[in-house]
Amino acid sequence: GAVVSQHPSRVICKSGTSVKIECRSLDFQATTMFWYRQFPKKSLMLMATSNEGSKATYEQGVEKDKFLINHASLTLSTLTVTSAHPEDSSFYICSARTLRDTQYFGPGTRLTVL
């Protein structure tokens, strides 16, 4: 299957700092990538849809100024959590859509904000 990488896998930061998470499709080009967050024992919650070369589409209730998304190329999307707070601590997962519409997920990034 298609491979999606995510970096970093874990990050611990102080409250008020910003954290950038990268999502890369390694062996295919992805015009669309998705960003999810997942709380323990809960399902994935879609945060935003990232389209290459255009602005991301955010889901209702997700602050676009807090969660900055950039889809600079067909293989890279980044999520920046700005001015992070402890309630932003979560498991952030990206996925990339292939031409056959299947989504492949990155390994996830566990963010802990102290």
Added chain:
Amino acid sequence: GQNIDQPTEMTATEGAIVQINCTYQTSGFNGLFWYQQHAGEAPTFLSYNVLDGLEEKGRFSSFLSRSKGYSYLLLKELQMKDSASYLCAVMDTGGFKTIFGAGTRLFVKA
């Protein structure tokens, strides 16, 4: 509204067969996915159904009935490593958004 229902938990015995059901009501339909997710890890792709019928892939099979808004994932010859959450997800027709169910936690016992 958008709604995907699947059982919260299931328990089965090693070597047995288990069927995990999923019902959905979505505004659009562009395919149904099943993913496996082990604790602390990201989901991994298992299957994709867009037409009615059964898709078989090794020990795993997935069935879809679009008229009934129903799918199931069938796991045969269960192994301990199959203990995981199984997520049912439906792709919407607009924007390729995928809506996930809450997942079914499967426990495989010896």
